[in-house]
Amino acid sequence: MSSPNHELGEKSPSHRPYALNLRQYRFSTLAICLSIAAATTLLVYLPIQWGLVGALPGPNFSVRQEPYHNPFVFDATAKGIVLSRCAEFRATPIPPHAFHLREKSDRYESSTNATLIRNGVIFTGKDNGTDIVRGDILLDKGVIRGLGKISRRVLDSIENLATVDAKGGWVTPGLVDLHTHLGVLSTPILAGAIDFNSAKGPILPYLRTIDGLNTHDAAYELAMAGGVTSAQILPGSSNAIGGQAFMIKLRKPRDRSASSMLIEPPYNLRLPDSDDPGDDAPFRWRYLKQACGENLIGYGNRMDSMWSYRSAYAEALKIKLAQDQYCARAEEGLWDMLDGPLPDDPRWEMLVDVLRGKVKISSHCYEAVDLDAMVRLSNEFQFNIASIHHASEAYLVPSLLKQMWGGVSSVAIFATNHRYKREAFRGSEFAARILADEGIPVVMKSDHPVINSRYLIYEAQQAHYFGLPPGLALAAVTSTPAATAGLSHRIGVLEEGFDADVVLWDSHPLQLGATPRKVWIDGILQIPVPLKSGEENHVQIGRGKEGDKWQQVPDTPNWDLERNLTIAWEGLPPLEGRNTEKTILFTNVKEVWQSSLNGRTARIFAARQNSGRADNSELGSVLVGEGKIICAGYACANVRIDAVTKDLCGGSISPGLMTFGSPIGLEEIASEPSTADGKSYDAFSQDVPRIMGDSGAVVRAMDGLMFGTRNALTAYRSGVTLAISSLARPIYLSGPDAHIISGLSVVFRTGAAHSMQRGAVIQEVAALHVVMGNPYPTSRGVSVSTQIAAIRRLLYGWESTETETGAWFKKAAEGVVPLVIEVDSLDIMANLLRLKLDVEDKIGSRMRMVFSGATEAHLLAKEISDADVGVILNPIRSFPMAWDQRRILPGPPLTNDTALVTLLSHGVVVGLGIRSAWEARNTRFDVKWAALESNGRISDEEAYTLVTDNLVDLLGIRGIGDDMNDLVAFEGGSMFDLASKPIAVISPVRGSVDFF
Ligand SMILES: *[C@@H]1O[C@H](CO)[C@@H](O)[C@H](O)[C@H]1NC(C)=O
Numbered sequence: 001m002s003s004p005n006h007e008l009g010e011k012s013p014s015h016r017p018y019a020l021n022l023r024q025y026r027f028s029t030l031a032i033c034l035s036i037a038a039a040t041t042l043l044v045y046l047p048i049q050w051g052l053v054g055a056l057p058g059p060n061f062s063v064r065q066e067p068y069h070n071p072f073v074f075d076a077t078a079k080g081i082v083l084s085r086c087a088e089f090r091a092t093p094i095p096p097h098a099f100h101l102r103e104k105s106d107r108y109e110s111s112t113n114a115t116l117i118r119n120g121v122i123f124t125g126k127d128n129g130t131d132i133v134r135g136d137i138l139l140d141k142g143v144i145r146g147l148g149k150i151s152r153r154v155l156d157s158i159e160n161l162a163t164v165d166a167k168g169g170w171v172t173p174g175l176v177d178l179h180t181h182l183g184v185l186s187t188p189i190l191a192g193a194i195d196f197n198s199a200k201g202p203i204l205p206y207l208r209t210i211d212g213l214n215t216h217d218a219a220y221e222l223a224m225a226g227g228v229t230s231a232q233i234l235p236g237s238s239n240a241i242g243g244q245a246f247m248i249k250l251r252k253p254r255d256r257s258a259s260s261m262l263i264e265p266p267y268n269l270r271l272p273d274s275d276d277p278g279d280d281a282p283f284r285w286r287y288l289k290q291a292c293g294e295n296l297i298g299y300g301n302r303m304d305s306m307w308s309y310r311s312a313y314a315e316a317l318k319i320k321l322a323q324d325q326y327c328a329r330a331e332e333g334l335w336d337m338l339d340g341p342l343p344d345d346p347r348w349e350m351l352v353d354v355l356r357g358k359v360k361i362s363s364h365c366y367e368a369v370d371l372d373a374m375v376r377l378s379n380e381f382q383f384n385i386a387s388i389h390h391a392s393e394a395y396l397v398p399s400l401l402k403q404m405w406g407g408v409s410s411v412a413i414f415a416t417n418h419r420y421k422r423e424a425f426r427g428s429e430f431a432a433r434i435l436a437d438e439g440i441p442v443v444m445k446s447d448h449p450v451i452n453s454r455y456l457i458y459e460a461q462q463a464h465y466f467g468l469p470p471g472l473a474l475a476a477v478t479s480t481p482a483a484t485a486g487l488s489h490r491i492g493v494l495e496e497g498f499d500a501d502v503v504l505w506d507s508h509p510l511q512l513g514a515t516p517r518k519v520w521i522d523g524i525l526q527i528p529v530p531l532k533s534g535e536e537n538h539v540q541i542g543r544g545k546e547g548d549k550w551q552q553v554p555d556t557p558n559w560d561l562e563r564n565l566t567i568a569w570e571g572l573p574p575l576e577g578r579n580t581e582k583t584i585l586f587t588n589v590k591e592v593w594q595s596s597l598n599g600r601t602a603r604i605f606a607a608r609q610n611s612g613r614a615d616n617s618e619l620g621s622v623l624v625g626e627g628k629i630i631c632a633g634y635a636c637a638n639v640r641i642d643a644v645t646k647d648l649c650g651g652s653i654s655p656g657l658m659t660f661g662s663p664i665g666l667e668e669i670a671s672e673p674s675t676a677d678g679k680s681y682d683a684f685s686q687d688v689p690r691i692m693g694d695s696g697a698v699v700r701a702m703d704g705l706m707f708g709t710r711n712a713l714t715a716y717r718s719g720v721t722l723a724i725s726s727l728a729r730p731i732y733l734s735g736p737d738a739h740i741i742s743g744l745s746v747v748f749r750t751g752a753a754h755s756m757q758r759g760a761v762i763q764e765v766a767a768l769h770v771v772m773g774n775p776y777p778t779s780r781g782v783s784v785s786t787q788i789a790a791i792r793r794l795l796y797g798w799e800s801t802e803t804e805t806g807a808w809f810k811k812a813a814e815g816v817v818p819l820v821i822e823v824d825s826l827d828i829m830a831n832l833l834r835l836k837l838d839v840e841d842k843i844g845s846r847m848r849m850v851f852s853g854a855t856e857a858h859l860l861a862k863e864i865s866d867a868d869v870g871v872i873l874n875p876i877r878s879f880p881m882a883w884d885q886r887r888i889l890p891g892p893p894l895t896n897d898t899a900l901v902t903l904l905s906h907g908v909v910v911g912l913g914i915r916s917a918w919e920a921r922n923t924r925f926d927v928k929w930a931a932l933e934s935n936g937r938i939s940d941e942e943a944y945t946l947v948t949d950n951l952v953d954l955l956g957i958r959g960i961g962d963d964m965n966d967l968v969a970f971e972g973g974s975m976f977d978l979a980s981k982p983i984a985v986i987s988p989v990r991g992s993v994d995f996f
């Protein structure tokens, strides 16, 4: 997780772990000095206390189960065990000899039929993502048996061969998500299954995520539906060393166990049915999670964290040196000099393995200061860190990263999820490309459930959009994370002898909305999900993406200038545009959209098709003066006005988009209180101060509004010119701090400098907002029935209208202002529909009710439509994060319909929302994606209204006509194209144009 979630897990850091550990360590070595009898007693009891046979004298600890031997009597067997352990210390993890000649995977489930995928365009993941093979791919016994041209002889030898025609579609390795909390923070999140952060100290190398891996996480299937087949399961990041991580495959194994999900489990896990690895078995990689920076605040500051690291590794180093000395004597045959067991300690053995180079470490560290500390730590103790995660400032210090002991690490980042905390403030969308330019391996990751692992490919798509070369962008979610995990001999790459984890896509995987048609893991079909009845599951995928264009790598804009400015300004380049009042002639325009008189937005110009041109269209031009369109079409170039010409290269002009649902404009950095509006009063959980004189403490977001935040300006530069903000946050995100009565929303212009600027505030009060839902998983919050009882009373008009609460609820009851309710549960929505009828009956009114969130609304679409209630889906792509969101309609490839399609087909007025301010910039992609996953049932025009006209209707926003709304000029394509780039905002209110 990217930030410490204090609600999720009690915080009672013990500040004495060192004292404790040191004592125990001395305890076990002390045994050497005790009399044999006493030592024997200790040796028998200690392991029992520790719950680990491994605490027994060395030989038995890490590898094989042997009969108990008294190590002090070095008979031949005991000597053999010591010597083999000493040899093991030196072994480096490598794949078994001739691994790729195997005919059967160790993960093969018997009776799996072989599959031949014919006629694919195969991205193999090799050669930095540049190797593409056209042909077939044969999956047999969990392994890739052939790739490219497969001989008839091989095919004829296989029984029950299933054949799939890829029809020239893209085939990639199953995606590898290097950073997830799948299974240890399972969804829907319930208090009984939060197993990712321990609060028991800063250094916990002995904890193991496999011990908490829930096999019923709803997210496994969703992630597979996004093409993810393997994932690293990391502990949380509120400890310096949070514990051991594990690499898993997401499919449910036949025995339904967590252990069988593991890829090459380390031998010391002692799986019940694992084969004895034998003396020659190569050591397998182990995985460890480390963290830096502000998440460790429970155990002190950055200086404290580094001391906790250094003291822990010093302890491990002592043991390692003692072992090495012991082994040197044993190997020289000086048994007489050894009067005790091989030194070892279950608390430190993991770190000893780190020092022996047997562990792939993932370090969650953001800032230059933290990266520097990690590089020093790695050099002080001489171990490598395999990947730095989040790493918001890695792109600013590439030469520092290259000084990591053992070579440069890969860097695992988000594409556009930045600025949510101070450490991430300088995060950049150009980071992936800059790191790649420096030759540093880039991994894109989800940090699931921070980002739904299902959309890992979207991270790669965005990185590509902002300049990462296509091969590296796909490698960033396949071969690069596999290599980082030390597993590139079997996953993340398609080649003979590799695991049969394969995705067949409906378009080029870097196209927006790319969706897997089929996903195999270990050669077993996972997507489409086989029906329990055994019948084939038909889900329509890829309609609306016919045509060659979708099978090509999407064109992307040139961002060289922005990339360089980002480095020059250390991540904080100025975001304001360059304003001009000059008249501008935009040339080579493909389309122009404008609001029409009836308030709907429509194309007013579309380039004529002209077979003479390569792209078949005859482009027009648009003349803009005083912030208004004077002329659009083919005749504008002839208007005799002095104008500056700007070539849009097949671009477009359209009204700016609107964002709803995040605290944009009410905060700069989400987790920094001093950068935000601050805390207000929730009348349900505390007494409202008498000075307010208002029992419900209704506040106006307008009063806390800030302009010029980086999220607002980034949204502005991305074509999102208007924002609606309120203090409403759903309970599952705000925890015990939820504001049931969350006050009044404001509509403002994202590009304005301050609230007194002309046109900065569109509407001071838009709607009244309340939040309803089941309590937060780990707190006994206010009951749903109490929430509804209070809202009923207020809507009945039983509160004095002399107060803000009484006055605004009266207006809501009378339908003067919309009542927007954050709600996800089917049952609560149904009860709210009943409440609405009841209030309308009593007051004789027609309320304007809107459900926001509304994850389960598709189950009540008809009733919602009949009640004339609007819906703002938020998030746009549903995810069952909380219990009252569990019944999602996930869309293709799992279901034909999405929640959006279902609601629209019932005539519900729908808008789309976001939860976090950084997401506002992605609005145009979110909307296009929603259209793409509708299988052609939502047109671009309809999609557009979801974040413009429909939000205006639902929130009762007045006065946004052509003379008010900004227009956005896109270069190189329409607003929805990955090839396009917003380059200017045309503002009628200010009578000018902002160029970026
Ligand atoms: C991949 O790119 C890295 C960094 O530029 C380079 O060092 C390496 O040689 C490349 N590998 C291949 C197989 O091209």
Ligand SMILES: *[C@@H]1O[C@H](CO)[C@@H](O)[C@H](O)[C@H]1NC(C)=O
Residues within 6 Å of the ligand: 111, 112, 113, 160
């Ligand atoms: C394998 O193929 C055979 C023949 O088509 C079929 O009867 C059998 O059910 C298949 N097995 C599995 C596990 O799908």
